[in-house]
Ligand SMILES: [Zn+2]
């Protein structure tokens with residue numbers, strides 16, 4: 470017998486992150502605790518512990534000529550995208566692994582894929598900048 474509902478259990482797909490501070494944030498039902506990542510024209514609600522949010526911000530900062538900023542409150546102009554405004558009420562938000570923690574991006578699918586793309590580009594950029602000398 471194959472359990473048909475196994476895909477619908479989010480905790481079956483996401484192993485807990487090692488960072489206890491991140492876990493505490495993710496387990497909190499208070500989605501108003503979201504921070505906001507501002508990079509270029511994007512305003513993205515994100516959830517994670519302070520350390521890993523800042524790491525996420527720093528990596529995304531590699532993908533812009535400007536700066537990536539993290540706000541711990543709703544930005545003055547609000548969120549322009551209606552999809553992103555409603556996103557925190559949805560429960561389908563994948564965890565983006567960030568070192569030993571993670572960040573949950575509470576954005577609409579379009580903006581989520583944009584910021585995840587930037588994060589991956591930023592990681593690649595950082596790897597090229599900081600790649601250690603190969604001494605083997
Ligand atoms: Zn963390």
Ligand SMILES: [Zn+2]
Nearest residue numbers: 550553577580
């Ligand atoms: Zn959006």
